[in-house]
Amino acid sequence: MAEQSFIEITGLTKWYKNTTVAAVDQLNLNIDEGEIFGLLGPNGAGKTTTLSILCNQIPFSGGDISINGFSLKRNAMELKKIIGVVPQEIALYDKLTAFENLRFFGNLYGLKGNFLKSRIADCMVNFGLEGKLNKKIDTFSGGMKRRVNLIAGILHKPRILFLDEPTVGIDVQSKTVIIDYLKELNKEGTTILYTSHHMDEAEHFCTRIAIIDQGKIIAKGAPSEMIKLQKGCESLEDIFLHLTGRKLRD
Amino acid sequence: MLLLFRDRAGLAMLFVMPMALILIMTLLQDSTFKILEEKQMSVLVLNYDADTFGINIVEGLKQSSVFDVVERLDGKAFDENAMKQQLMLGNYRIGIVIRKNATTALKNKIRLGIQAQFPVEEGPIFDLDSTDASDTANVKLYFDPITQSVFRQNIISALHEFSAAVEAKILFGIYADLFNDMLDIQLKPTQKLKNLVVFEQEYASTAINKIVPNAVQHNVPAWTIFAMFFIVIPLAGNLIKERQSGVAMRLKTMPGSEQAVVFGKGVVYFVVGILQAIFMLLIGFYVLPLFGMYSLKIDSHTLPALALIIIATSMAATGYGIVIGTIATSQEQSSIFGSISVVILAALGGVWVPTFMMSEFMVTVSKLSPLNWGLNGFYDIFLRNANITEVLPYAASLTIFFLLCLLISRFYTKFK
Numbered sequence: 001m002a003e004q005s006f007i008e009i010t011g012l013t014k015w016y017k018n019t020t021v022a023a024v025d026q027l028n029l030n031i032d033e034g035e036i037f038g039l040l041g042p043n044g045a046g047k048t049t050t051l052s053i054l055c056n057q058i059p060f061s062g063g064d065i066s067i068n069g070f071s072l073k074r075n076a077m078e079l080k081k082i083i084g085v086v087p088q089e090i091a092l093y094d095k096l097t098a099f100e101n102l103r104f105f106g107n108l109y110g111l112k113g114n115f116l117k118s119r120i121a122d123c124m125v126n127f128g129l130e131g132k133l134n135k136k137i138d139t140f141s142g143g144m145k146r147r148v149n150l151i152a153g154i155l156h157k158p159r160i161l162f163l164d165e166p167t168v169g170i171d172v173q174s175k176t177v178i179i180d181y182l183k184e185l186n187k188e189g190t191t192i193l194y195t196s197h198h199m200d201e202a203e204h205f206c207t208r209i210a211i212i213d214q215g216k217i218i219a220k221g222a223p224s225e226m227i228k229l230q231k232g233c234e235s236l237e238d239i240f241l242h243l244t245g246r247k248l249r250d
Numbered sequence: 251m252l253l254l255f256r257d258r259a260g261l262a263m264l265f266v267m268p269m270a271l272i273l274i275m276t277l278l279q280d281s282t283f284k285i286l287e288e289k290q291m292s293v294l295v296l297n298y299d300a301d302t303f304g305i306n307i308v309e310g311l312k313q314s315s316v317f318d319v320v321e322r323l324d325g326k327a328f329d330e331n332a333m334k335q336q337l338m339l340g341n342y343r344i345g346i347v348i349r350k351n352a353t354t355a356l357k358n359k360i361r362l363g364i365q366a367q368f369p370v371e372e373g374p375i376f377d378l379d380s381t382d383a384s385d386t387a388n389v390k391l392y393f394d395p396i397t398q399s400v401f402r403q404n405i406i407s408a409l410h411e412f413s414a415a416v417e418a419k420i421l422f423g424i425y426a427d428l429f430n431d432m433l434d435i436q437l438k439p440t441q442k443l444k445n446l447v448v449f450e451q452e453y454a455s456t457a458i459n460k461i462v463p464n465a466v467q468h469n470v471p472a473w474t475i476f477a478m479f480f481i482v483i484p485l486a487g488n489l490i491k492e493r494q495s496g497v498a499m500r501l502k503t504m505p506g507s508e509q510a511v512v513f514g515k516g517v518v519y520f521v522v523g524i525l526q527a528i529f530m531l532l533i534g535f536y537v538l539p540l541f542g543m544y545s546l547k548i549d550s551h552t553l554p555a556l557a558l559i560i561i562a563t564s565m566a567a568t569g570y571g572i573v574i575g576t577i578a579t580s581q582e583q584s585s586i587f588g589s590i591s592v593v594i595l596a597a598l599g600g601v602w603v604p605t606f607m608m609s610e611f612m613v614t615v616s617k618l619s620p621l622n623w624g625l626n627g628f629y630d631i632f633l634r635n636a637n638i639t640e641v642l643p644y645a646a647s648l649t650i651f652f653l654l655c656l657l658i659s660r661f662y663t664k665f666k
Binding site for chain 2: 052055056057077080081083085087088089090091092093094095096100105108109110152153
């Protein structure tokens with residue numbers, strides 16, 4: 001009997017109402033524990049939908065998902081405790097301070113008291129936000145907001161972290177801090193599944209990637225191996241363009 | 251809770267706006283309500299008939315506690331044109347002109363009526379007094395066009411009452427003369443030819459302290475309920491903002507029930523609604539008297555009923571906020587729809603214009619508004635000293651409305 005993967009996606013399908021094409025179409029994917037897995041694809045390919053399903057944000061139309069041996073359909077509550085989510089939007093209360101936001105989300109993960117306080121303080125230091133704890137989010141720059149947005153998803157040290165374009169629209173410095181921290185987190189045992197449009201970032205960050213288009217996986221593997229195998233391609237971006245084409249997407 | 255406290259504009263809307271509304275509307279409506287209650291109505295009177303009818307009508311008006319008879323303007327006599335001018339200027343609402351020879355004309359009408367009862371062959375039994383034939387109307391009434399029909403009816407009823415008494419007096423005099431002439435019987439004059447039917451008035455209340463409705467008793471609960479329902483705007487706005495920012499989605503990925511988060515939010519706004527009610531009622535108890543208005547009064551045994559109505563109203567307002575926040579797709583939509591719908595429900599429910607001033611049809615329509623249920627509950631407490639059992643139907647209606655709102659929100663979210 002083959003060993004079960006940490007995340008097993010089998011025949012995943014998602015239909016939105018009043019559409020003629022499936023957003024995710026019979027998708028199969030296995031991700032091992034400890035991997036940094038990148039889900040790449042052009043706009044509207046189905047990356048965010050797949051991630052949203054895995055995070056329990058939206059229901060799926062068909063197929064099956066198991067995480068750490070638990071079915072997502074039947075054990076959603078148990079799975080919520082071990083996953084962390086960093087959405088693409090800055091999902092924070094902008095009228096509250098960074099500390100108030102993080103305390104609220106930490107409480108929802110069951111963290112309390114001094115442990116939560118020190119965890120918040122540590123994370124803020126790690127992300128270069130010391131001294132900003134009591135500032136309101138609406139006074140933060142885009143990069144600072146994105147870092148707090150990430151902290152809110154990792155306070156409880158999740159076993160799996162789902163990130164939807166965590167580095168979009170920020171400067172190189174912020175991006176470097178985020179990527180370096182995620183690598184550290186991965187070393188400590190957190191499995192990471194992330195989506196991005198930054199091919200260069202994904203090439204160096206991910207242990208494996210899958211390119212998804214029109215709801216289907218069209219290629220997957222370790223970035224270096226994929227580059228090696230694809231003739232005429234010198235980077236992940238070349239492979240991406242080769243597979244998905246140069247036509248503009250909506 | 252923190253979000254609400256950070257929203258200063260929202261808090262001002264929830265506490266300062268209704269406080270200002272209570273003060274302004276109560277001050278504005280105080281005089282109107284006093285007119286409805288007890289204040290005298292000034293009436294311009296021109297009496298050209300220096301006989302029984304004119305004298306009795308003017309005396310009747312003067313003796314009535316309802317009317318303040320004005321026969322001179324700035325100490326000078328005035329004519330019919332000056333009267334019309336005063337009404338057009340809006341200085342007075344009603345003018346009464348008692349025609350010259352009104353008594354003679356009335357006597358002639360009565361005599362003709364009696365004459366008609368005798369056979370024609372008997373011939374005339376009266377010599378009619380000469381009078382101006384054009385005097386078909388004994389009294390002419392002038393009204394300011396904006397005079398409410400209730401005031402018009404009031405003066406007409408009073409005049410009918412006084413003239414009926416004069417008619418009876420004249421009729422008795424004519425019959426007395428007739429008896430004297432025809433039968434040689436001397437009838438004694440009587441003063442007891444009016445108010446033969448005695449009316450007893452009592453407020454339909456079992457309470458010892460019978461409270462008459464006044465501007466404070468209407469405006470304080472009315473605007474309190476209005477303010478409580480205005481919680482729709484910050485609550486719905488908050489829910490939509492949470493959805494738009496992605497916080498709602500983040501919350502969905504976290505352990506714990508999604509309903510628990512909405513419930514937690516609802517509880518905060520429910521408590522704020524209760525605080526609003528307490529704050530507004532305290533204004534009615536302690537602040538309004540400082541402006542020379544009545545103080546809101548309540549019997550201690552009605553406090554449980556008051557608490558029940560406040561709780562039920564706050565629940566209904568919170569439920570309405572949740573349903574608007576669930577269905578609306580943008581903050582603009584929720585604030586426009588939320589505020590307009592609350593204003594409409596308030597207008598229908600008798601917040602702006604009390605239901606006792608509404609037509610029968612509108613009174614029926616007003617029963618559809620949850621604000622009317624709350625207002626009627628408050629009315630029952632402040633006007634009838636109602637106990638908890640008596641306000642239970644209103645509290646139940648408001649609670650059902652709250653549950654209905656939650657159900658709609660739940661199904662809408664599921665359907666979407």
